[in-house]
Each structure stands twice: as C-alpha cells, then as structure tokens.
Amino acid sequence: MADNHWHRQSVLITGGRRLGRLLALDLADRGAAVALTYHTSRELVEQTVAECRAKSGRAIAVAADLREPQACRDVVKTVTTAFGQLDALVNLTSIYTPTPWSKLTDDDYHQAMASNLTAPYFMAVAAAKQMQQQPLREAIQGRILHFTDWAVERPYRRFLPYLVAKGGLVTLTKALAVELAPTILVNAIAPGTVLPPPDLSETDRQRVAASAALNRLGTPDDVLRLTMYLLSETTFVTGEVFRVDGGRFLGPPEQALADAPDAD
Numbered sequence: 001m002a003d004n005h006w007h008r009q010s011v012l013i014t015g016g017r018r019l020g021r022l023l024a025l026d027l028a029d030r031g032a033a034v035a036l037t038y039h040t041s042r043e044l045v046e047q048t049v050a051e052c053r054a055k056s057g058r059a060i061a062v063a064a065d066l067r068e069p070q071a072c073r074d075v076v077k078t079v080t081t082a083f084g085q086l087d088a089l090v091n092l093t094s095i096y097t098p099t100p101w102s103k104l105t106d107d108d109y110h111q112a113m114a115s116n117l118t119a120p121y122f123m124a125v126a127a128a129k130q131m132q133q134q135p136l137r138e139a140i141q142g143r144i145l146h147f148t149d150w151a152v153e154r155p156y157r158r159f160l161p162y163l164v165a166k167g168g169l170v171t172l173t174k175a176l177a178v179e180l181a182p183t184i185l186v187n188a189i190a191p192g193t194v195l196p197p198p199d200l201s202e203t204d205r206q207r208v209a210a211s212a213a214l215n216r217l218g219t220p221d222d223v224l225r226l227t228m229y230l231l232s233e234t235t236f237v238t239g240e241v242f243r244v245d246g247g248r249f250l251g252p253p254e255q256a257l258a259d260a261p262d263a264d
C-alpha cells in the first residue's frame, strides 16, 4: 500500500496507558491522525499526544469513562469533528484485576464486564455508525480492532470475570463482522504476555515464559506489527481472532510429551 496511506487515516485508540501509547506513537510516525482516550491516565496521555503531534501534527486526547454509552458516542463526535472522519477504532479498554474464587464478589463481575466488554461494545457501535456514513476507500468504510486475550481458550484461575468478558469480546468481533460486512472490517488480537504488568515478579515472569511453547515472553512489537497489517495492509480479513502468544495456548514443551501416547 502507498506510503501516503497513513496520511489520510484517522485512528481512535481507547486507552493510552501502555500498548495504546506505543501504538499511537507508531501511527503518528507514519503520519496518521491519532485520538487517544484516557480515563485515569490523563497526564501520560497528554504527554503522548504532545509527542504524536510533534510527529504527525494531528493528535488529540479525549477524556472519557467508556463504560457509559453516551460517552462513547461523544468521543466519536469529538474525533470526527477534529479529523473529519474516523477510519479505524482500536479498542484497548480493559481492567486486569485478580478476582480469586474465595473472595469473588458480585461487583467483580460488573466491574470486569463494564471495562472489558461493555465499553468496547458501545465504542464499536458508535464508531461503526459513524463509519457507515463515510465514503468508500478501497471498498472499505472503516476498521475495528479489538484486544482480547489468549487465555479465553485455555483459561487460568483467579480471573473468572475478566476471562468471561474477554470471551464475549471474541463473539462481539465475529458478530459485528457479520453486521458490518462488506464495508467495515472487524478483527481481534489475542495477545499472550507482550508487556507484563510492572509488578510481575521475576519468578512469575520466568514461570509465564516457561508456560509457552516458545519458552519466552513476547514484545509490544509482536502485536504492533499485526495491528498495522490489520489497520492498513489487508482488505480481505474480517471476523478473525489472531493469537500472538508464543504458543502459550499449546502449553509448555513438556505438555506435548505428557500428552503423547507411549512410544512403541
């Protein structure tokens, strides 16, 4: 695709704390207009937006609690007013809080669903309604990308409501792809650990690395490259969920030995 592709693109990223910040900087480097939302990370996002503006000239920060449907609609309006259109939505909104079974509360469920599923749902609906009013470019009116989690396929303990919500996001991806075809592409990325929580101990880090077939953690770049592919390089992929997890869903190398039938 031509280099100037990005100069005509405006991308809304919900959540500029970690992966969102890196994605925004990468897109700005390419010349795209970038909108970053924040809920609690105002200072960081405003700093990132200033860096993006220095690169592409077009970047805004938008404050919003995206658990509210009206807030999602307002964000879309702000972005289209600023940039004239909305070409892509990258839905990163998430909270990742341990909710051990022995202490599980009703509120754990509501909190996890609100940020991990309700917010991306209403954000995607609001964005798609806007995209459907836009002219076709290369037969496309827009793209929506969700971020789910590798573990929805092989769940681990202590994150029940988070995993249920991320599983819902997989269905949202496929159902929306059907609703919005043929002019809006909807896909999802299911990362493994590509940017570990800052408080992850070295022991846990090694344990997580050893639990993947590739025996290591990933990097943000592993996810960003696929993101760029889905946002610009393909016009023929929709309803797809891509694992980027170093084969963690397969289990560690010993798992393959444990599962193998006895040698003859």
Ligand SMILES: NC(=O)c1ccc[n+]([C@@H]2O[C@H](COP(=O)([O-])OP(=O)(O)OC[C@H]3O[C@@H](n4cnc5c(N)ncnc54)[C@H](OP(=O)(O)O)[C@@H]3O)[C@@H](O)[C@H]2O)c1
Residues within 6 Å of the ligand: 014, 015, 016, 017, 018, 019, 020, 037, 038, 039, 040, 041, 042, 064, 065, 066, 067, 091, 092, 093, 094, 095, 096, 115, 119, 147, 148, 149, 150, 190, 191, 192, 193, 194, 195, 196
């Ligand atoms: N990092 C990894 O290795 C990894 C692994 C598996 C899956 N993922 C998924 O990939 C995505 C990005 O990961 P990350 O590590 O960058 O996540 P992160 O740092 O936890 O960022 C989550 C973002 O969600 C925003 N958010 C949460 N609740 C919100 C609300 N009510 N309204 C508006 N914004 C809200 C936060 O904004 P504020 O900070 O402004 O509050 C934050 O920017 C997430 O969906 C995550 O589940 C990441």
